Amino acid sequence: MNYISVENVSRSFGERVLFDNISLGINEGQKIGFVAKNGFGKTSLLDIIIGKEQPNTGSVNRRNDLRMAFLLQEPDLNPNSTIEEIILASDIPTIKIIANYEKALQNMEDADKYQAAFDAMDSSNAWDFETKYKQILSKLKLDDLSQKVENLSGGQKKRIAMAIALLSDPQLLIMDEPTNHLDLEMIEWLEEYFKQENYTILMVTHDRYFLDRVCNEIIELDNGKLYTYKGNYSYYVEKKQERLEVEQTTQEKAQQLYKKELQWMRRQPKARTTKSKSRIDDFYTIKEAAHNRRKDHKIELEINMERLGTKVIELHKISKSFPGKKLIDNFSYNFIKGERIGIIGKNGTGKSTFLNMITGNLLPDSGKVVKGETVKIGYYTQGGIDIKPGQKVIDVIKEYGEYIPLNKGKIISASQLLERFMFDSKKKHDFVEKLSGGERKRLYLCTVLIQNPNFLILDEPTNDLDIPTLNILENFLMDFPGCLMVVSHDRYFMDKIVDHLFVFNQSGTITDFPGNYSDFRAYVGNTDLALDKEDTAPSEKVITQKPVEKKTIEKTGPTREQQKELSRLENSIKKLEEQRVKLQESFLDTSLAPEQLAENSIKLDQLKADLEEREMEWLELTESIG
Known part of the structure; x- marks a missing residue:
């Protein structure tokens, strides 16, 4: 089922053309990641799709009964409202029913009001939705709904907007940088949520793991053209490289043909036949292809760095x-x-x-x-x-x-x-x-x-x-x-x-x-x-051990032998780290002969292996000490 059709749209600002004559279809079940360089028109195309902007040419057709939700990069929320008021004002009828029911629970003496709220929950089948509502608020850490928006951080505001978008039960969810301001736990929960829920998604994000794990299609806006890749982010990276290699080969052939046709043009007399004029037209087409160089600017960051001493x-x-x-x-x-x-x-x-x-x-x-x-x-x-x-x-x-x-x-x-x-x-x-x-x-x-x-x-x-x-x-x-x-x-x-x-x-x-x-x-x-998790005792570890089937014995701390071994491993790791840094720095020395560089490379590989072995020994020992 088609939700949105973008047909031959163009957008420009003065002489600057962002994109010209591009088309795109969004269908049920697609989870599309939208990537492009900053300034290449991502936001403009997104605004055209949601109806915030109008294209210079072309049209956008949306399904009449389509339920859409938008998550903007910077949500516009009333600073004088509380979180609860913002959610209630979101025009999601079921949330209002749940809010009335929870208020009725606090005033059970009014039996008629409670019964009316209970019946409303039944008739709208809001019980399952209530579970979803509480789960989403909990996962997004929106526990105190009485807080005013003006006192919230940018991350908290983003989470409110995310909750409203998810609770509105959209068929199509459009998001601009959904993972910004979310901590790692929330991002990973959101990944799993989108895998389980039957959303159709169009999103702009720089989070490559999120793209890889959520999306089944990537579209890229590159130099005014739209490219589609039917796979996740890893698939896109692979196929884009293949596309660039083909483009480079095509360009090289066009340049060779251009040189050949240029020589022919220079040999032509002023009076040309009809056949010649046709070839002249082809020449200008070839010339355009030959000069259509990719505008890929690479940042070469070779800034000078002051040398660090022994003490950091x-x-x-x-x-x-x-x-x-x-x-x-x-x-x-x-x-x-x-x-x-x-x-x-x-x-x-x-x-x-x-x-x-x-x-x-x-x-x-x-x-x-x-x-x-x-x-x-x-x-x-x-x-x-x-x-x-x-x-x-x-x-x-x-x-x-x-x-x-x-x-x-x-x-x-x-x-x-x-x-x-x-x-x-x-x-x-x-x-x-x-x-x-x-x-x-x-x-x-x-x-x-x-x-x-x-x-x-x-x-x-x-x-x-x-x-x-x-x-x-x-x-x-x-x-x-x-x-x-x-x-x-x-x-x-x-x-x-x-x-x-x-x-x-x-x-x-x-x-x-x-x-x-x-x-x-x-x-x-x-x-x-x-x-x-909040620690309940000062000795509780950040990284917990997995349970093992052994009799529980009371820990009295590391033995003297364990302390010695731990100290030995830490000193060994520190020395190996220092040796690794010195070897890595040696590759910056332009006076070293190729043979010496090759020898240093072999030493570095061995040293990394030794370091990894010592670190594993240290980790196993700290686990056993508990």
Whole structure:
């Protein structure tokens, strides 16, 4: 059954054409992921589909009785209303019936009112819906419905809008960045929910695991054309690469034919026959194909980085609490060169507080943070760039200098640097307030990186960035030789760039887990994460052991032999980590002979294997100690 038909639509702003003469059908049962670079027309096409904008040409036909729900990137909610009032005002009749029934339960003395509410629940078959209603509110952590919207965070507002969209029982659900501001537990619940429920979905998201696990079709808007891939995100990546290879071959053939026809054109006399004129027309068609180069700009992030000394950052028994909440309790850690740490935990467990203590923006209640003399921190915060009225994009970069130092003594102008961050000549001279959300984040990232940090902290860097920019950022971070610490709900991003995790618990404890996010999920299983539960005792672990069929014995702590072995393994792991970093840094030395580089590569592989073995021994020992 067809829900929406988009036929030959075009959209342009002045001379800038976003897309021209594209068509799309949305049918029952499809779960479509919509991907494109920032600024290529994703939002405009989405607005045309939902009727918020009109196309310059073409039409959109919607089924008359179609029930649609829209989840916008930034929900527009009345700040003076409570959560309950917002939900009740959502025009979902069954919710009003449930609300009346729950009020009647609180006043059982009024038997007539209670009976009327009970009968309304029966006649509208609202009992099953009530279960769904409570489950969705619970999973989205909307427990206190009396809270006013003006006191809520952006994430809480997004969750209210998500709840309303899901509860409206739509046939077609259209979502713009549904996973932004959701924690990992909610994202994984949402994935399972969409697998079970019979929704037809069209969504824009940069969350590649979410696309992979939810969608059965991907559409891509690329250089004004729409491409369809009948599969999930992994299938799309594979088939897109095949398409690009075919396009490159076709372009090369067109260029060869163009050169041949150009020679023929130059040999022609002024008076041409009809046959010649036909060939001349073909020539201009060939010329257009030959010059139709793909506009793929790649960010080449080769910013110079100040060298880190032996001492990086040391955390000595730091603690931090706020009234009624202990966030960080007696945590110690010594960072070493080349570390790549991911930070995970529920919203409100102290992740941003932890980063602010490391950067010196916030002092711990007890303990101390010691920073090495050579450490230069680059801090990418969730707040984003501070927009100054009337400031142009080029002026933002020029605040850091007309020229920026690169590796190997090279320099680059502020204008050239913006081009590498995919800002074309026109965009460079646009006012910052005219940029899209993703473009502002890209500009902000640029300002952080050009300051040459050697300790890079990224707090939710993937929000609002398009997938092509994410891929390029990941490639840069893979080669970044300094220390890297990342807070992100993007599991694909975390899996690709981090080596181990700091797992934040509600009790204030932090566990150092030796692996990426997928390793962690495989370890704790698919049930509720232990890190999501309030600790009832100080000794309770973030990562819980699986039950074994043995007699329960009272633990008295590690034995002296276990303590010695634990200390030996930790020292061994630390030395192996230091050796790994040195070997990795050796690949940056241009004076080394190819034979030496090959030998170092073999050593690095062996060292990684030894390190993995020691880490597994450490993990098994800590499990046995309990």
